[in-house]
Amino acid sequence: MRAGLEPAITGATATSVTVFDERSLRRHDGPSEDFIDRLSGRVFQTPQRRGKFLWIPLDDPADVPGHGEALVAHLGMSGQVLLRDRSTDDRLTRIRIELDHPDHGALRLNFVDQRIFGSMSIDSMLPTDDQPHLLVPSQVAHIARDPLDPFFDDAKFLRALKVKRTTVKRALLDQTLVSGIGNIYADEALWAAQVHYNQPTETLSRAKAIMLLAEVRAVFAKALAEGGTSFDAQYLNVNGESGYFAHSLNVYGQQGKACPRCGREVVREQFMNRGSHFCGFCQRVRAGSQSV
C-alpha cells in the first residue's frame, strides 16, 4: 500500500476532506472538524510505514512553521486505502480525501473500512529512541521496527524472546517486540521454522529463534513481492487489485489439507480468540535448551 501510494500522492495537496463516519477517527485526538481543518490545504510528502502503521508526513502550513505532523492510517482488520478518480465511489467509504497533484491532476483517496477497527488521524511527529533524527507519529512510538527495517535490532529481539514469559506466537504478534506480523504471517513463519505456536519463548534455542526470524523475513519478502494476501474483495491494493500471496500459503486456512512438507494433515486450533494453523507433526512443543 505504501509503495502504491508513493508515486501517486507525493506532492499532492489535500483540497477537500469528508468524514462520513467519525468512528474511523478513533485514534485522532479531537472531533472530525479538527481533523478536516488540520488536513485541508496540506501537501503530502513521501508515505512512510512501520509495521502495520502507514503515515504521510505533511508540509508545515505557512503560518505554523516547524509543526511536524502526519496523516496516520491503520487498516485494522478490514481497512483499505483506495486511489480513485473524482467520479469513483466505494461502498463503506468512511473518510474521503480529494487531492490535487501537480502532475497527475485530480485524485481521490477513499478510506474504506467495514469493521471500523482501522482509523485515520493527524498526529505529531516525535524522534525515535534509537535513531533520533528519524521521526515517527506519537502513536507509533511504542511500535517496534519490522524485520525488514535496516535499523531492526536482531540481538534486542532475541534477548526479548529469552526474557519474556510467554509463548512464541504471542511474541510474534506483540508489535512492541517486532512489528508487521499478523495472524497469517505468524502461522506461515512458524510453519517454515517448524515451531509450535505454544512453545514458550524462553525454551526456544538461540539457533531456532534465529531461524524463526529468518523465516519471518522470508515470508514478508515473498508476500510483499506478491502484493500481499487477498482472500476476497476485502483485501486490495490502492488500485483495487488483489495480492497473490494467498496462493503461497502453506498452513494458514489450509486445515484438513496435507502439510506441504510431510503430507500429514494441517490442523486448526483456537488460540487468542483466533485460528492457529499448523502441522501437528512438523510443529511440536519441544523441550527447551537449558541456557544459563
Add this chain to the structure above:
DNA sequence: CCCCTCACCTGATCGC
C-alpha cells in the same frame, strides 16, 4: 510491572 482477556465493530456467508 507483566501478561492475558476481552471489548471494540460490521457485513458476508452458510445452514436451516
Add this chain to the structure above:
DNA sequence: TGCGATCAGGTGAGGG
C-alpha cells in the same frame, strides 16, 4: 426469502 449463528487478516485498556 428470512433469520440467527459464525467468521474475519488488529489493537490496547484494564484486570488479575
